[in-house]
Amino acid sequence: xxxxxxxxxxxxxxxxxxxxxxxxxxxxxxxxxxxxxxxxxxxxxxxxxxxxxxxxxxxxxxxxxxxxxxxxxxxxxxxxxxxxxxxxxxxxxxxxxxxxxxxxxxxxxxxxxxxxxxxxxxxxxxxxxxxxxxxx
Amino acid sequence: xxxxxxxxxxxxxxxxxxxxxxxxxxxxxxxxxxxxxxxxxxxxxxxxxxxxxxxxxxxxxxxxxxxxxxxxxxxxxxxxxxxxxxxxxxxxxxxxxxxxxxxxxxxxxxxxxxxxxxxxxxxxxxxxxxxxxxxxxxxxxxxxxxxxxxxxxxxxxxxxxxxxxxxxxxxxxxxxxxxxxxxxxxxxxxxxxxxxxxxxxxxxxxxxxxxxxxxxxxxxxxxxxxxxxxxxxxxxxxxxxxxxxxxxxxxxxxxxxxxxxxxxxxxxxxxxxxxxxxxxxxxxxxxxxxxxxxxxxxxxxxxxxxxxxxxxxxxxxxxxxxxxxxxxxxxxxxxxxxxxxxxxxxxxxxxxxxxxxxxxxxxxxxxxxxxxxxxxxxxxxxxxxxxxxxxxxxxxxxxxxxxxxxxxxxxxxxxxxxxxxxxxxxx
Numbered sequence: 001x002x003x004x005x006x007x008x009x010x011x012x013x014x015x016x017x018x019x020x021x022x023x024x025x026x027x028x029x030x031x032x033x034x035x036x037x038x039x040x041x042x043x044x045x046x047x048x049x050x051x052x053x054x055x056x057x058x059x060x061x062x063x064x065x066x067x068x069x070x071x072x073x074x075x076x077x078x079x080x081x082x083x084x085x086x087x088x089x090x091x092x093x094x095x096x097x098x099x100x101x102x103x104x105x106x107x108x109x110x111x112x113x114x115x116x117x118x119x120x121x122x123x124x125x126x127x128x129x130x131x132x133x134x135x136x
Numbered sequence: 137x138x139x140x141x142x143x144x145x146x147x148x149x150x151x152x153x154x155x156x157x158x159x160x161x162x163x164x165x166x167x168x169x170x171x172x173x174x175x176x177x178x179x180x181x182x183x184x185x186x187x188x189x190x191x192x193x194x195x196x197x198x199x200x201x202x203x204x205x206x207x208x209x210x211x212x213x214x215x216x217x218x219x220x221x222x223x224x225x226x227x228x229x230x231x232x233x234x235x236x237x238x239x240x241x242x243x244x245x246x247x248x249x250x251x252x253x254x255x256x257x258x259x260x261x262x263x264x265x266x267x268x269x270x271x272x273x274x275x276x277x278x279x280x281x282x283x284x285x286x287x288x289x290x291x292x293x294x295x296x297x298x299x300x301x302x303x304x305x306x307x308x309x310x311x312x313x314x315x316x317x318x319x320x321x322x323x324x325x326x327x328x329x330x331x332x333x334x335x336x337x338x339x340x341x342x343x344x345x346x347x348x349x350x351x352x353x354x355x356x357x358x359x360x361x362x363x364x365x366x367x368x369x370x371x372x373x374x375x376x377x378x379x380x381x382x383x384x385x386x387x388x389x390x391x392x393x394x395x396x397x398x399x400x401x402x403x404x405x406x407x408x409x410x411x412x413x414x415x416x417x418x419x420x421x422x423x424x425x426x427x428x429x430x431x432x433x434x435x436x437x438x439x440x441x442x443x444x445x446x447x448x449x450x451x452x453x454x455x456x457x458x459x460x461x462x463x464x465x466x467x468x469x470x471x472x473x474x475x476x477x478x479x480x481x482x483x484x485x486x487x488x489x490x491x492x493x494x495x496x497x498x499x500x501x502x503x504x505x506x507x508x509x510x511x512x513x514x515x516x517x518x519x520x521x522x523x524x525x526x527x528x529x530x531x532x533x534x535x536x537x538x539x540x541x542x543x544x545x546x547x548x549x550x551x552x553x554x555x556x557x558x559x560x561x562x563x
Contacts, residue, residue, distance in 0.1 A: 044224045045267035047551060053563020061562060069560075072267045082560045084158040091560040105562070122161065124269070 039129040045072035047125065049082060049089075056080065056091055058106030061130055067091070068129035075126050080106075084122040085113065091127070138372040139253065139276065139304065140283040141243040143226060143260060146271045146291070146299075148239035149177035152218045153208055155269040156550040156558045164205040168193055172209055172545065209546040212426065212488070216448035217551045221268055223446055229260055232435055234376040235428070235446040242280055244376055250304050257300035276302040280374045281367035284324040285342065289314065315343035315368075325364045330357065342368065386424070388413035389483025395434065396479045402431065403466055410465040410484045414458040417486055418513055423454035425488030427461065429468040434480035443479075445472040454490055457509045458516070461486075 040046045049067040059080055061067070067082070075081050077096040082089060083103060092103035092113065103113040115121060145151060149167040154160045164181035168174065175191050185203050187196055193207060200207060219238045226233050230243035245253050257274035264272050275287025275296075282303055288294075290301035295314055303311065321331035323342055337356075339345050346368035354362035363373045388409045396402050406429065417424055432444035449468040455461060465484055492510075548556035 042267075044221050048557050049560040050557045052559050052561050055562040057562075063562070066554075066557070067560060071269065084161060087159045087161060089158045089558060089560045091562040110563075120161070122158075 035131070039068050039131065040070075041128060042070055042072045045125075046070050046128075049091075051091060051130075053091075055105035055107055055110045056093075059093065061091065061106070061127075062132070065130045065132050067127050068131070069125040070128045071125040073126040073128070075123055080127040082124040082127065084120075084124055086120060089124070094126075137246065137278060139245045139248070139250075139278060140280050140372070140376070141230070141245050141253075141257060141260075142236075142240065142275045142280070142283040142287040143222075143243060143264075143272050144240040144287060144291075145222060145264075146273060147177060147179050147183075148219075148270070149210065149215055150179035150182070151270050152215050153211070153547055154179065155218070156214075157547065160206060164203060166193075166196075166200075166205060166207050167211075168207055168209055168545070170210060172207075176210065207545055211547045211549070212450045213549050213552045214547065216426065216450050218268060218270065219448050222264060222270065222272075225264055225267060226260065227444060229256070229263070231438075231442065232376050233444065233446075235430075238448060242283065242376055245276060253304060254300060254302045257302060258298070261299055271299065273299045274301070276300075276304060278304065278370035279367035279372040280376075281324045281364055282370060285318070285322070285368075288318070288322055294318070312343055315346060316341050318342040320345050323364060323368065325360060330361070333357075384489055385485055385487045386413050386416050386422075386489065387483060387485040388416070389430070389481065389485075391481045392479070397475070397477065399470075399473050399475070402473065402479060402482065403469060405482050406431075406465050406469050406484065407462045409482060410462045411458050413484050413486055414456060414461050414513075415517060417489070418456045418517060421492050422489045423456045423492055424451065424461065424486035425454040425490065426450045426486070427465060427468065428485040428487065429465055429472060429483070430485075431469070431472060431479050431482045433477050437478075441477055443474055443477040447472045450488075454488070455509075456492070457513055459509075 036043070047069050049069055051061055051065040051067055052063055054063055056062075061080065069082050073079070075094040077094065079094045080091065081094045081103075082091055084090075085103075090103070090113075093106055095102045095104050095112075099114065101115045103115075104110075105112070150165045153165060153167065160179075162181065163179075164185055164187070165179040166175045166182050166187055167177040169176045172193060174193060175187060175189060175196070178187050178189065182205055185199070185205065187199070187205065196205070199205065215238060222239075223233070223235055223241060226241050226243060230245065231247060232244040234242040236242055245256065248256055253276050257276055261272050261274055264270055273287050273290040275283045275285065275290050277283040277286045286296070286301040286303045290296040290299050294317065295301050295306070306314070318341060319331070320326055320334050320339055320342060321328060323345060326334065326345070334340075334345065339348055345365060348365060350362045350365040353365060366373050390409065392405060396405065410427075427449050428446055429449060430444070430446035433440060433442050435442065435444075447468050449464060449471075451460070451464055469482075548558070550556060550558050
């Protein structure tokens with residue numbers, strides 16, 4: 001079983017192992033690992049969404065995925081964002097292009113949306129994680 | 137000197153709905169009471185169309201059809217979740233907070249320099265806007281009554297800027313002319329009942345009330361009104377409280393004999409307090425639809441780590457059964473509890489109280505269960521009356537149940553149910 005002590009020695013022997021600090025933080029609270037702790041940076045500002053459609057397949061976000069969305073992060077180039085556009089809730093990549101901010105899909109067949117084309121944009125939040133159950 | 141802020145969310149219920157429903161953006165929206173009877177909340181667009189608060193839904197149905205007003209049932213689970221998030225944010229931004237209602241809280245800003253308070257108010261507003269998508273107004277003053285009035289000024293855009301108003305920045309002349317323009321009925325605690333009587337005495341504006349003879353008013357009205365007058369003068373006579381029960385609420389809260397760190401001990405205290413409050417509830421033949429739990433450390437030991445939380449917790453169904461109430465209160469406790477703090481006080485408050493006769497049916501319990509529960513509770517109460525309070529108590533909790541309400545236009549439980557999450561379209 002993993003105890004904080006055995007984890008500490010693990011850290012000492014291989015500082016390269018990713019996420020160990022996260023695991024440590026979770027174990028220190030007592031109890032087991034908490035998936036919330038790992039996926040959610042700021043619980044107060046975090047909400048979950050369900051993904052429909054495959055426009056973000058290229059970003060490894062598939063239909064049916066659960067998405068962790070944090071409102072406290074200011075969107076930057078490359079972030080995957082939830083945005084309300086003309087009465088729809090869309091999932092796109094936030095891209096800063098010379099022409100201005102563009103919302104791009106991550107698979108072919110979807111045309112990018114350019115800011116200021118008459119659509120009313122309302123940024124909702126930045127996707128910080130995703131999860132799904134496997135069929136067993 | 138004490139300085140208070142009152143933070144309240146604009147059009148709270150309607151705003152919560154709009155956060156999750158892109159199709160509602162810019163549309164007039166009303167939220168209806170239990171069983172879809174009356175309008176209990178309106179979006180700014182619905183207010184602009186002249187929809188009044190409390191109006192029965194059937195009376196505005198035609199207007200709604202013509203103007204495209206959307207009507208939704210009350211989604212209390214969603215509102216409680218968003219309210220708890222607001223409280224969480226505010227608790228980080230003030231050393232002490234009083235959750236006054238589901239969409240209002242008083243904060244203690246006494247530790248800030250006078251030049252910092254406005255900026256702090258602006259920051260509070262910005263953070264809640266960014267993190268939750270809700271718009272709040274912030275009123276700041278030297279008493280709770282003034283903070284409430286400053287909030288009114290911010291909301292009505294009578295004073296202040298961008299939803300934040302700090303009376304502390306106003307000159308005496310500016311205060312005078314501002315208070316002169318506000319009708320006396322807008323003062324916290326005066327309201328529609330007292331206003332006509334005050335007006336008959338020639339007291340029509342807030343300024344006239346502030347400058348009236350407090351002792352005289354005490355004779356004609358009450359000590360409460362005298363206190364209001366003092367509060368308007370900036371003499372704080374109301375302190376922050378952890379919870380404020382009104383007649384519609386039942387509360388039981390006590391400081392502990394000694395500080396408690398351990399969750400197990402805290403659970404025991406909360407179970408006992410909930411049991412006492414449940415007895416009060418049954419004495420008035422009522423059921424509770426929701427509870428609020430609060431815990432806090434000792435604010436008079438500022439060097440010790442401080443923690444304070446008040447959590448709204450909707451119940452799966454209205455009940456007066458100690459077993460269900462305790463089980464839910466303990467779940468709320470486990471959600472709020474943080475280890476490493478020395479807790480000094482806890483409390484439980486029941487709200488959304490309805491008479492037993494109005495019980496709503498639930499998917500998960502039959503009437504026989506409810507009758508049994510009622511008889512069991514009556515027996516417990518009788519034994520406790522005979523043998524002393526707490527003679528008969530619970531040892532165990534019961535399992536969990538779902539959430540069901542009679543409401544025809546209920547929006548999804550966006551934040552409380554895996555199968556009801558908002559959908560984002562990658563397509």
